[in-house]
Amino acid sequence: MPLTILVVDDDPGTRLAISHYLEMSGYSVITAENGQEALKMVDEYQPHLMVTDIIMPRMDGYQLVRQVRQRPAFRLLPVIFLTARTNTEERIRGYQLGCDIYLPKPFELDELGAVIRNLLERSQLIQSEWRFSYPDTLRSPNGSVLPSHLPQAEASEAKPIPATDSEPVLPLTQREQEVLDLLTVGLSNVQIGECLHLSPRTVEKYVSSLLRKTSTSNRAELVRFAMEHHLVK
Structure with missing residues (x-):
């Protein structure tokens, strides 16, 4: 399941250029x-990273990041500011609000891609480590972890649907379970392979086996199936 990136900019050309580049790089944009x-799309799509301009109508980048950071599930969302404001x-204002990186306009798409890869790898590693260290946490639909002490209204939205007693326990090998655990936090085949010391092709074989055993047709369905049937903690 490709990682989702939200691109926010009032210039159509900039949005199109960044979107095309990132889609060609394998991301969902x-x-x-x-x-x-953008704020509505954060709530609806729960992206893994946000790239945003600062100067925009109706709500600028500073206000956007401030409101995003007020949502518990997105306090650690990686944020890149693209802006002509470089003083x-x-x-300092951007970093205080929670921006991770500033890229001054004009910028090179290859540099943006390298920054995104670095931030996503770090973010996914943190989520993976958190998940293994704190198995009692809840998970939001995009794989980001939520503290178990969240208010009830927020926590209830993140809880998987309980399985019924009549549902059989799905037999998985230890390696299939390891791949599934990493898959549900949004890691790519390459990242899973690095964690488990496997080649991406071998990881894909395990993913195919999981799809077959769960009768699902894609990774999104597989993740949902795993959460609903308690195949992951």
């Missing part, structure tokens, strides 16, 4: 032209 629209005061 959603776009918004202002902060208000020290502006950068």
